[in-house]
Amino acid sequence: MQLKYPALFQQQCYINGQWLAGSEEEVITNPSNGEVIGHVPTMGQNEAEQCVDAAHKAFSEWKLTTADHRANVLRKWYELMVEHSDDLATILTLEQGKPFAEAKGEIAYAASFVQWYSEEARRAYGEMIPSHRPNGKIVVTKEPIGVVAAITPWNFPAAMITRKCAPAFAAGCAMVLKPAPETPFTALALAKLAEDAGLPKGLFNVVTGDAIAIGGVFTADKRVRKVSFTGSTNVGKILMNQSASTIKKMALELGGNAPFIVFDDADIDAAVEGAMIAKFRNAGQTCVCANRLFVHDAVYDQFAQKLAQKVKALKVGDGFADNVVIGPLINAGAVAKVQAHVEDAVAKGAEALCGAFAKDGELFVAPFVLTQMSDDMLVAQEETFGPLAPLFRFYDEAEVIERANNTESGLAAYLYTRSLGRAWRVGDALEVGMVGINEGLISTAAAPFGGVKESGLGREGSRHGMEEYLEMKYMFMGGLDQ
Ligand code: NAP
Secondary structure, X not given: OOOOXXXXXXXXXXXXXXXXXXXXXEEEEOOOOOOEEEEEEOEOHHHHHHHHHHHHHHHHHHOOOOHHHHHHHHHHHHHHHHHOHHHHHHHHHXXXXXXXXXXXHHHHHHHHHHHHHHHHHHHOOOEEEOOOOOOOEEEEEEEEOOEEEEEOOOOOOOHHHHHHHHHHHHHOOEEEEEOOOXXXXXXXXXXXXXXXXXXXXXXXXXXXXXXXXXXXXXXXXXXXXXXXXXXXXXXXXXXXXXXHHHOOEEEEEOOOOEEEEEOOOOOHHHHHHHHHHHHHHHHHOOOOOEEEEEEEHHHHHHHHHHHHHHHHOOOEOOOOOOOOOEOOOOOHHHHHHHHHHHHHHHHOOOEEEEEEEOOOOOOOEEEEEEEEEOOOOHHHHOOOOOOEEEEEEEOOHHHHHHHHHOOOOOOEEEEEOOOHHHHHHHHHHOOOOEEEEOOOOOOOXXXXXXXXXHHEEOOEOHHHHHHOOEEEEEEEEOOXXX
């Protein structure tokens, strides 16, 4: 691996400011070619406990620092991320597979959370409330919640970490993190830059290894006051159950099943562009990916033909090759899920306008566009998490709203129309946390990201993302007449 700053490639865990090896190791491979990239320690209960000890100690000091101090440390971390973005993107592409340009985009996005919360650190304002009694004062202050445990997925190995730890550190919290086993090196590189930026030892701890043992400590230890998880809905439910005995605050960013609705009055070319981004970014492996594309009968054939034409032109391959926009999927299970959704749909009458699977063992999938879809197909119920765009036909507004909402998920939705009234009416009626109106890319550090229903709890990004790491304390002072 050619890095300008080789120390970014760390094969040890970062606990209490120390880089630690383990007695056993996991092999990490490149999904593009199966080659070994490196190893990380297989750690478990003991090391997870060490992380919590270290974070608890660091918290007792960090919470007393000024907002200005925390802002400056975060600002330095942000600047280092920007300075080393080529190296970070190289590590990210190697372990996750996404094209290098897209990896650079993710690093910029990840860094933007650190920048945003370096500014927001200074704005954890409290409140004065008019008193209910004479000669008294009601004051509300904000306090950091304490030690936060984060568990993150592989699809955005950098951004899913910074959008948790940047607001946590800005608020005055400490963090213990278990990154996804597929993508530990990006997490460890971020920890190296955090160390360089001057984050005190123990404030940010990164442990790799046995998810069940580590997650067990994170959810059971009384000193951990919040669990912030991004990943599948099933694992989110397990962690919520495990956290119940110690009544932890939960942030859950879980799976989606986003509807993408194209009305007959839409700008079809803009809708096709939006669908390309909302569906095929990160090879379809994002939680806000369009999963069900509902297209009005009057524009269905036109939309299908234009979308298929663009999709056929997408170059699939290794993330470092020129002009590649679709990298490999993360593992064989991900490919199998796309295959199961395609086969199920075709068996029930769908037609594939394009798409193909690579030869055995390879993780490349040439993206699919399927037409003649029906609501009894698997893809209508489940998140595909891959490059498959299924086109469902609809006839009127009420019908499409009902079908769009007919899922346990409620993360993102997209709609394309030229009617102002319809845009707001449908936007209001969709049971989701985020809506893209005539827009396929909605993620930004400035806005609250999160879902409703089984897509989760809480928001990340914006000033609301900072509130998640703060507790309110109400103080009443009486006797002001004395
Ligand atoms: P996942 O299987 O739920 O895994 C996520 C993380 O949880 C991994 O680090 C995993 O480690 C860990 N984990 C699994 N079981 C655990 C347990 N019992 N205790 C503690 N940790 C445990 O999800 P994924 O397949 O990596 O990610 C894809 C999912 O994430 C999709 O459903 C996607 O929609 C969702 N996602 C949501 C958002 C959002 O913001 N809403 C963003 C990105 C992704 P191990 O692999 O070692 O078990």
